[in-house]
Amino acid sequence: MGNRSRVIRSEKFRWAGVPALPYRDRPDHYRGVVRHVLLGGGEAGERLTFQTRYFEVEPGGYTMLERHGHPHAVVVIRGAGTARLGDDDHAIGPFDCVYVAPDAVHQFRADRGEALGFLCIVDRVRDRPRPA
Amino acid sequence: MGNRSRVIRSEKFRWAGVPALPYRDRPDHYRGVVRHVLLGGGEAGERLTFQTRYFEVEPGGYTMLERHGHPHAVVVIRGAGTARLGDDDHAIGPFDCVYVAPDAVHQFRADRGEALGFLCIVDRVRDRPRPA
Numbered sequence: 001m002g003n004r005s006r007v008i009r010s011e012k013f014r015w016a017g018v019p020a021l022p023y024r025d026r027p028d029h030y031r032g033v034v035r036h037v038l039l040g041g042g043e044a045g046e047r048l049t050f051q052t053r054y055f056e057v058e059p060g061g062y063t064m065l066e067r068h069g070h071p072h073a074v075v076v077i078r079g080a081g082t083a084r085l086g087d088d089d090h091a092i093g094p095f096d097c098v099y100v101a102p103d104a105v106h107q108f109r110a111d112r113g114e115a116l117g118f119l120c121i122v123d124r125v126r127d128r129p130r131p132a
Numbered sequence: 133m134g135n136r137s138r139v140i141r142s143e144k145f146r147w148a149g150v151p152a153l154p155y156r157d158r159p160d161h162y163r164g165v166v167r168h169v170l171l172g173g174g175e176a177g178e179r180l181t182f183q184t185r186y187f188e189v190e191p192g193g194y195t196m197l198e199r200h201g202h203p204h205a206v207v208v209i210r211g212a213g214t215a216r217l218g219d220d221d222h223a224i225g226p227f228d229c230v231y232v233a234p235d236a237v238h239q240f241r242a243d244r245g246e247a248l249g250f251l252c253i254v255d256r257v258r259d260r261p262r263p264a
Contacts, residue, residue, distance in 0.1 A: 005217035005236040010227035038229045039205040046231050049255055050182045052205045073171040073184045075251060077209060077227065085137035095142035095209065097170045099178050104137040119207060121253055123181055 003047050008038065013056060013078055013117055023055065024064060029131055032061025032110070040124055051124050056117040057081065057110040065107040070126035072100035074108075078117030081110045092116075105132040135179055140170065145188060145210055145249055155187065156196060161263055164193025164242070172256055183256050188249040189213065189242040197239040202258035204232035206240075210249030213242045224248075237264040 009016045015038060023033035033055060040051035056078065057063060065084070074083075080093045084107040085100065091112070092098065098118075100106045110116035141148045147170060155165035165187060172183035188210070189195065197216070206215075212225045216239040217232065223244070224230065230250075232238045242248035 003233050004231075005233045005238065006231050007215060007217070007222045007224060008229040008231070010225075010229070013227065015227075015229065038207070039231055046205075047203050047234055048205055048231075050205070050253060052207065052229070052253060071179050073178075073180055073182070073253075075170070075184065075209075077207075083139060085139070090139045092139060093142075095145065095147075097140040097142065097147065097184070099136075099138050099140070099171055099180075101135050101137045102179055106137065119251070121182060121184060121205075 013054070015054075026064060026131070029064040030062060032058035033063055049124055050121055053120050053122070054117065055108070055120055056115055057108060058115055059110050059113060062109040062111070063107055064129065065105065065132045066129040067103050067105045067132045068127050068129040069102050070123050071102050072098070072106070073121040074098035074100065074118050076116070076118045079110065079114040080112040081108060081116030082112070083108055145186070147186075158196060158263070161196040162194060164190035165195055181256055182253055185252050185254070186249060187240070187252055188247055189240060190247055191242050191245060194241040194243070195239055196261065197237065197264045198261040199235050199237045199264045200259050200261040201234050202255050203234050204230070204238070205253040206230035206232065206250050208248070208250045211242065211246040212244040213240060213248030214244070215240055
């Protein structure tokens with residue numbers, strides 16, 4: 001492990017050795033979301049300045065409506081749902097990309113009858129989200 | 133455009149307004165590869181310190197066997213192929229992740245009868261690859 005090249009195998013949107021973590025420490029602000037830190041997490045020791053995470057929202061679930069100073073790069077890889085960006089809702093599906101600008105209010109919802117799974121890449125060092 | 137939140141729609145592994153670019157200016161070192169800069173390219177003005185690119189290797193194609201100081205975070209999203217990391221080959225398929233450590237020799241090959249498509253995230257400011 002550590003700072004060596006490696007492959008992390010995926011099966012059914014789970015990854016070998018990567019735990020499903022609670023999405024957030026504010027359970028009153030979201031529903032049915034798990035978080036997987038695929039690359040760039042502190043423990044694995046990769047020399048990445050950014051983290052690649054996978055979030056999965058179960059049908060009917062949603063992430064926190066929030067804002068923060070760091071931007072997000074998002075790529076949907078599973079299912080369908082809605083991205084709220086500012087005051088607007090956008091239907092999203094596989095491989096759509098979403099850019100969340102600094103301080104933009106945003107939320108991801110699995111509101112179309114299936115799970116919504118997406119990669120979300122952020123700076124490793126970043127500010128904390130705030131409920132919007 | 134510019135530094136505003138937005139969705140970039142995908143259809144069949146192409147993205148609205150995102151051109152398919154030549155992979156590299158060294159056509160003698162690779163075969164059948166196109167590059168799409170999805171997020172964090174200079175022109176779009178997003179405030180991202182990293183770039184999210186999509187590379188697609190046609191069946192029988194391969195990227196340059198190369199090394200560089202910056203690490204790669206890779207997530208396969210289409211097809212199947214092989215990742216060479218150092219002296220080892222690894223079969224890869226959908227949603228497998230690959231970490232390429234600084235200065236590791238690496239190559240991606242679509243050598244399993246289908247195209248290989250993967251996201252590759254890198255620092256926006258980075259050193260140039262060198263043929264290995």
